[in-house]
Amino acid sequence: MKNLNEKQILNLIIKKMGSNNVESHFGKDDISLIPLNYFIGKESVSGSSLCVTCDMLVEHTDVPPTMTFEQIARKSIVSSISDLVSKGIKPKCALVSLGLPSNLTEGDISKLVDGFNLVSKEFKIEIIGGDINESEELVIDCCMFGVSFPNVFVPRRNGAQIGDYIFVTGVFGYTASGLKILMHGIPSPxxxxxxxxxxxxxxxxxxxxxxxxxxxxxxxxxxxxDGLATALYEISKQSGVDMLIYLDKIPIPSNLKEFSLMNNLGFNDLVFFGGEEYHIVGTISEKSLYEISKNIKENSKFSFFLVGKVAKGCGKVFVIDTAGHKEILKNKGFQHFT
Incomplete structure (x- = not known):
């Protein structure tokens, strides 16, 4: 694709195909919500929505060295699960389509199926069908479904308010580092x-x-x-606010700085631009912070970190270091065709 990157292609699709009839946030969010009465016209389901997301795994861009067929299958499903659960939607079922190269053996395909079975049991998701075709490399397309119910709020990317806290649910830097290690065999601390x-x-x-x-x-x-920076910019731009991120508040591995120095890698690149961590990045009000903190104390499995605040602005993200210096964060992350 010589002239357009992934984001530009998506914007072109949105411009030409954005729905006027269904409030689906076509192309502007991780998932689309389609009111059930749009399909069956019954008031009894008013307020309930079918929640849909899809994601495609392509071998040469999404499968690093040493990844097994079982792990490939799992990753192809996890990416769609992540989209739904970041909105509080429980995934229920999925359609999985396969593009299979002719050099795959029966054993390879059997391992793929084992991976699908394992991940469906792990997250209690029913794989209900799909399609199979021949392709030059392995391609897995997952379309996943859940349901939202009346009076249950589903957060979108455009709801951040001035004064909200910005949070993340996991550590940043491991994934970008792991990919460098797998691809180039570089040393670790x-x-x-x-x-x-x-x-x-x-x-x-x-x-x-x-x-x-x-x-x-x-x-x-x-x-x-698609990376922490991309996630922050998607929320800030669609919400029409700025974000102030405190560098020392971002959860990172204790020896990430050493890893970046010994391999001449940009520290910020590893933290902000890696992608595929599948953590939730979001905003909460001060009132909700109290409620979430109470839930976290009761559930030790929950991982939660406050990393900044939402400020008045027009869609920019700033990083503030320990000395108080503020600079704008580059708006980049993983994109195809770049």
Missing amino acids: DPNFEKESINSVLNPTPAYDFGISLAHYFTASTDSS
């Missing part, structure tokens, strides 16, 4: 850092329980599948 980094790439885990339990407290949310 210690074996545990290498193990954690590689595992974050091969076995990503969405913030399932946190999102399902607490998303109704969020004012805005998305996931970090």
